[in-house]
Amino acid sequence: MTLINEKKVTLETEIRNFLTSTANNFDTLKYLYNTTPENFVASQTPIYYSGPYWDNEEIVAIMKAVLSGQWITSGESVHKFEEQFSKQFNIKHSVMVNSGSSANLVMVGAVKKYLEWQDNDEIILSVVGFPTTLAPILQHNLKPVFIDIELNSLNFDLELIEEKITNKTKAIFLSPVLGNPPNMDRLLTICEKYNLQLLLDNCDSLGSTWQGQYLNEYAIASSCSFYPAHHISTGEGGMVSSNVKEIVSIVRSLAYWGRDCYCVGAANLLPCGTCGNRFDRWLPDYDGIVDHKYIFTNIGYNLKPLDLQGAIGLVQLKKFAEIDRKRRYSKQRLQTILEQYVEGIRVPNELPKAETCWFGTPIICPDRESKRSLVEYFEQNKIQTRNYFAGNILLQPAYKHLEQAANYPNANIVLDRVFFIGAAPHYHEKIFDYVEKLLIAK
Template identity: 30%
Template structure:
């Protein structure tokens, strides 16, 4: 049996709307991007949603819009995809990493304040694997120290902490729509903010610095080609309409995994914080005990046709980060220990019970083979 790590959930309705766009006169800068943005603002009850061509682009635009620049420091997590740090490296700002919470794998909020200096400009938090950060506590720290907050919710669209939706509680937030995400536009992202100033800057910067008035070939500032096109937006319109359905589908798969892995020696299933009132699952990541050869188990699963990955390799141990900043092993021990134990199992909306049974069976076999 071959079981893919991830896969989009596309229905005929998405296909029909994309074909409709292909038959229209607008393939970019048209009505579908506005419709998609409007659906996001309504669902998340925010003032502005700005579509872009990737989550990375969205994060970069927010760094620019907040005036983060060379010499500034941004506090963030080393346990994430590299884009959450690259976005401010683009502007020559410096990452200041804080180790993670053992259970949630999000930034350890209790360790943030000790890393604040006179150069600190912002805190960038990541809702890892869909688990939303306690933004109430982060905002208290930010307000006390006059810092901006970027919420990287690229993996958490629809998740809620204490009933509040991820991506809506910082000064600004970002979702991403790569094909392995909960909803997809192929490539794409969405900025959320209640700030008119941030929104106007991001709209201008995503389109080559064009004036907010939209005057053709009039550019107020240096900008980028970070626009989302109409085909992507058409996908987004339908996917956004299906978000609640998709979250429920993914919860079903997570529940099945939890049930079938219960009591399996050597495996820790994902922890859900008590303040997470709704979990929008991005990936399903288990942790193996330290006496199990994680890399050998990964290879065993792969050889048996099962898509799986280690999530995540610590950002501070990426070769370019070590070269730029001198990071080394044991700088962030919790991040490193957890990173060396994780396996992302196949996870998508339409995973079948037979596929889940096969994955669990082979995982058990791998653990038995490579336990020492």
């Protein structure tokens, strides 16, 4: 035991020494992503819309995970991250996967199986959003039913939902726009009235609350992304969370080849498995002994993350409160500047019961030309901008066969008039001053 501990201390010390001795390289990493005030040169340093909020602690975690040689693929760090994530966001169970898109894919598949939804059952969602909120509905033979957006928050218009509900409607799939929730009281009332489930794509809204509760607490299941633009990042990565143990078990099975075995982390090494019955008569149509690790109860995928991603996640969770506070602050500062100096634009606000952990700072322009010129001005001056994702998704080649985009007039203004800049946690006063001067000069 002492020996192992000594070895771990030595490894960590060696990693830290290595990082210190190559400090210049790691300054570059900081420069790229953290844009520290010391490194910031107005008009030259790019202001990324987001990026991993990492420092040497994440690098130490990655190197320790790899160099300890204990796990390469999902192991103890992923397992600990799943447990810590659940605890931190007040949810009972979570499974980590390799992306937010994978999380949506297995979440929809698991809830469909658990609730025995049939092919062509209907799922309601916004017509504006990210493609892999929609894609899993189609991939699991369900039918998307689209709702147009309202122009205050850009979320789907809650007043248009009821007219789209049929006896085949099973769920409403919410994906809050850049983290900002719609009126959750109204949404939950609709769900209750029509006996619908609430599914949550929480990829952009991790940490956002409604009446003091995380949004994931209101949903039967929620997904999350750890791509670098998101609130916490593990490089790539995602999570599915639910209070329903069976849903999360199906999620794990779907992400792990469809297997029945539910050993996680170190339990994978138990001779008799977590079930205590690893070698048994598992197959009803075969009378021999079979290893539970090779029993397949679902038609699955392999969407497992690497253990080093779990190790990064554990470090990131410790920073979440700081990230949350800084994202809210960045959005507020940029909103004040934008509203003061750019005529005619609007930046959506949160509703009184919401506290939004902003993914970005949305900007609604008065017309197509003002968006074009503002985007061009920002980009030319090193401030990254982004579209609000796909815009009306029915304009996109992959989805245009589903329905006429013209049926959703508000959604059609998104490509014309909406874009966003960051609300990143690494922004600082020099950046805010620079943006302000830039907009005064426009």
